Amino acid sequence: MAKINPIRRAEIGREKRARTRADLVAAANSLFARQAVESVTVDDVVKEAAVAKGTFYVHFDGLEGLTAAVAEELVQSFDEMLQSDRLSLDDPALRIAFGCSAFIDKALNDPRWASLVARMATVDAKGGELLRGRIFQDLQQFSNNLPDGGPSAHLNLEIVVGIMLQLMRALGERRLSPLDRDGAISAILRAIGLNAREAKSVLTRLPTSGPRQRKFQRPGAGSGGA
Incomplete structure (x- = not known):
């Protein structure tokens, strides 16, 4: 034998x-x-x-762990798709807004996906840690660029993650619409230290075209060229 x-x-x-x-x-x-x-x-x-x-x-151990694994896989694949576009942006505030807008747009297109992402918060999920790490890098650079430093990157991380998870839950339950998109992104930017004018400036500079053009355009944005 x-x-x-x-x-x-x-x-x-x-x-x-x-x-x-x-x-x-x-x-x-x-x-x-x-x-x-x-x-x-x-x-x-x-x-x-x-x-x-x-x-x-x-x-x-149970269905929560399996659900988190599904969400983790979906988030990691989506994050990998976004990385090249994210890294092409020099402004950390724009990178933060881009990441948030991409997730919000994905959630608007696929509420089921949004619900799965929100469920990652209930367990120790690697996908969640990956996203926290990405956001924290941008927030550190963002804080360094503020005249007075503003809130710490650690505090801003909890603010951004907290708001985004609530948005994912609401979008998963279809309680928000595309009309709420820009208001949500602006609220995140203002919560981490930008004023209304600065937040609006970031929103106007968000990428809206290219190989992964989003289904939902900002309210009032035309479909044609400038």
Whole structure:
């Protein structure tokens, strides 16, 4: 009988566990696309993934953890898509506004996605930490550019994240419309230290065209050129 290398055996085990976890996340994502997140059960997920119920609990403590994993995957893929555009902007206030506007526009187009993102706040999710790190970098540079320093980057981080999570919840529940978009971004900018005139200036400089043109334009923006 041929001997199996114990190192290779361990690798095979890790690969199998990773595939099973990915299958569970894919199953949940598919179910969430067809029905309300709150209506999905563990039994639904294991049936969709074609695995035993006990296998589910090897990978997740419950549905909250699985939901967070789905949201994390969606946010990371969206963040990766935005990175090149974000890094092309020199002004940290503009980068902050760009990131917020991109997430708000995505949420307006896909309320289900917004609800999943909001759920990341209830668990220890890596996707949430990734976003916090991105925002904090911009807020540090933003604070350094203010004449009096303004609120600390740490305080502003909690302000931006708190507002955005509330917006994601509201957008997921369809309680806001595209008409609220600019007001929300302006409120974030003013909360971290800009005055009304400065916030308006940032809004007018937000990118609105290119390969990932948003479905929702700012109220009053025309569809033609200047």
